[in-house]
Amino acid sequence: MHWSRREFLAAIAAGTASACLPSGARASSTTALLIRDVRLVDGTGAPARTADLLVRGDRIERIGRIVARSARGARIVEGGGRVLAPGFIDLHAHGNPLEQSYASHLAMGATTIVLGQDGGSPSAGEDATAGLPAWFEAMSRATPDINVATTSGHGTLRRLAGIDDGTRQPSAAQMARLVELLEADLAAGAFGLSTGLEYVPGRYAATAELAALGRVVARHDGVAMSHMRSEDDDRVEDAIREHIEASRPARTHVSHLKVVYGKGEDRAERLLAELRRQRDAGVPLTADMYPYAASYTGIAILFPEWALPPTDYAQVLAARRAELRDALEWRMTRRGGPEALLFGSGPHAGKTLAQVAEAAGEAYPDVLLSLGPRGGSAAHFVMDEALQARLMQDPFVAIATDGSPTTRHPRGHGTFAKWIEEFVVRDRRVSIEEAVRKATGLPASILGLTDRGILREGAKADLVLFDPARVRARADYVDPFRRAEGFDLVVVNGVPAYEDGERTGIAGRLLRHHAPPGK
Template identity: 60%
Template sequence: MGCAGAAAALSTLPAVAKPQGDARILFREVRLVDGTGVPSRLADVIVQGDRIATIAPPSARSSNFRGRRIEGEGRILAPGFIDTHAHGDPLEQSFEPFLAMGVTTVVLGQDGSGPRVVGRSGPNRDLRSWMKAVETAGIDINVATLSSHGTLRRVVDIPDSVRRPDADGLQRMAAQLDAELRAGSYGLSYGLEYVPGIYSETAELTRLGQVVSRYGGVVMSHMRSEDDDIIDRSIEELIASSLPARPHISHLKVIYGKGEKRARQLLDFMAEKRRQGIDLTADAYPYLAGYTGVAILFPQWALPPTDYGKVLAERRQELRDYLGKRMIKRGGPGALLFGTKPYVGKTVEQAAAEAGMHFADFLVQIGPGAGAGAHFTMDEKLQDTLLLDPFVAIATDGAPGIRHPRSAGTYAKWIEEFVVKRRLLPMEEAIRKASGLPAHIMRFADRGVIKVGAKADLNLFDPAKIRARSTYADPGLLAEGFDLVMVNGVPAFEGGHRIGVAGRLLRATARSGGRKV
């Protein structure tokens, strides 16, 4: 799960750059990797306004072109990357770190917690008011959104502690979800390891999945558990609560699992579901640490809205024992690196030592609301195998400002390490998993692939120069090597800097699973 952090305010963004109908740009003799997975080819590509106007073999006649000419010089022209799992709010933050690594579209509303116009009550709590605000603001990246299960609960005044909403509560949630889907939400997200999703039961989720299915939407879930021994059951729950809507696994990973063999077993399990006719997909990121709150270490009975003071008074030793065992199982106190104050940059082990405490006592003291950090809980061979599966898209689970390198490095690392250095897959497949596949998952009809008539979201780069510079110590360092990133026909990032703002709110088309802008 990503957490929004400090980032550039929108007031610092340049004015929105709207493409003119006669504005023309020629990409001359580029190596075209179109996002479908087919072999690359040399081509001349002409952009007019916000769309791709022409794709043709290189021609000497292009010397007569009137407009801006960009020479390929051996570089790749690829679709803008589509991040199917991101966090943050473009009304409050710049997504420049995403643009710098080739991302032109992000999907928000993840993990059951969605954006809203904050600090207000009544209708402004509704996702629709946020969408209207985004639509009229200058945003630097394309944004699509899901409705969010936990936020739906809160909007219709179902307390977090309620495990089984009554019929009236379920109807209010379903009606709110229906309204948001009609307004252009692309589906629904669950956060079943977080409050309040952790308290929900399958019957509640199934009721909402049925609403999503009427709109051809997708149900994305941070599942009930990612632990090795029960992840299969978590996937079964996602499927059961989604159908007949499309189920999608957010940030696919296996906690405690190890090795390629275990990854193959899980992928075979998912493939069998697809053979049964279930359109099951997933996304993942190329890092071995997740990023989420320390609350994930705590048992349900110690989480909000439970009175934590009462827990300490009555069950302190039980809680200490639980946290000690869970932290050891998750790699020990050195495997959680804080990304929030006052312990930022320190592991639990280091922070506890400075406090002169055993790490379990330290966790009891700071409590489940103490912040977030990077949790190093994954196995490299297992995760690499999952990443390479053709039905797993590449996503960040990042946000502007969080202290995890994935928010500024995911797609650069994907190309630099998996394609150029380790040669684990061809460039065409790597680009498809970052563009065409996520476009298919979201049912974006005119983004994610380079074709005539598609929106001109484009990346121009030399693979040999791609560098993921962000680290856990300095996670905000921008990626290098993406020479030009175009959003809706407007150069948005060029020469290492954001230069234009042309992002748009994307809205799904009701009852079609498609989208409109």
């Protein structure tokens, strides 16, 4: 990890120089903070208003006109008419806050991340049998630099229950164990369940298996999130209907909503009409998105199911090589060709599939055959910008990164900045009030967080101060790790955590669903 001088001094002052602190060595907090003369955008979608805001400890004490003498001892920050909003809540994030700094998230105004995505629970270490309660225990002893929540991952639960990856119909005993494990995760504080139905092992799970877990999630008032069975143009509505059926009666949430291969705003309108029909029928249905035209995932997504684990790939090559080659060529042709795949990991990181094939003097299907389904991750340029932009404006779609500090995709460092820079300032597609709501109040309501996501007296003091006109997303596909600019002050639990382009404090917390008051 590379430290700036300010970050290093902040860590030393806190008694550590790591991404997380032991619970007994929290960074020293500002006892009071008065932010004056701001354009208060409270996260509800209500019109902005001019106000001052006073923080004491980790909570917002007062909002209104506040004279300095009533905030004696407080650090005073002059807002100068800049926007003051709740810290952004990233509903879909990856990475390991036990080992990594999320300064890149702080730099774009995010103060909370939600892990446990795509069917995979976070882990406290190499012991895959420990489960999510062990991760909660490890996190409770640490202080990350950002607030951390999680869902329970269905794929992880499946493996902990002893269900082979390729099993399509678990036994009654295995199903009982699945339910037992999910109950334990939700009781420990998970906010719901996530599934990854395009990935192994989730792709082998039938709707009946998922529905049994959906009923458990509903009993705990959790949310059912899903990387759905398909995001392809001709299958996405069917995938949404399956997800709804499997989630009932829990809240249903679609991860990284997109239409792969689809084109134009009219296609977006048809999908949004289907989502409206479901909501009109009483389904609590939401989604999240990132403002980029490329997804990022493993190249296994290109391979047919019969070539994926638990099938022995060497045997597939020996018996069905020509058939697999044809399948890969057909798939890549439909997905825009080899120029539309940019490797982000492995020996070919930073190169397109076309460039790798040219350098090797091979046809690109043969390169994929050599790499195999475990051959790395890549950015896949398979989405239409006009279609995706229309979906992003829907009031039930939250903003999320699907990124991490190390993901080689600009969304991990630029999502919230790009959202403000392009949709609010450049194109004026949404108001600043709506843009903030979709990054704060909406995701808080999806999770069931009641003390974050909205600026009100008594709420936790997660804040971001910025001038929208100065916000810049600097990350791109060539350099995906450039931090965002323009978010001048980010406060986490009352502590200035990121200021003037550098991390200044470490005060994140583990968030648990239905935590006791004051926790």
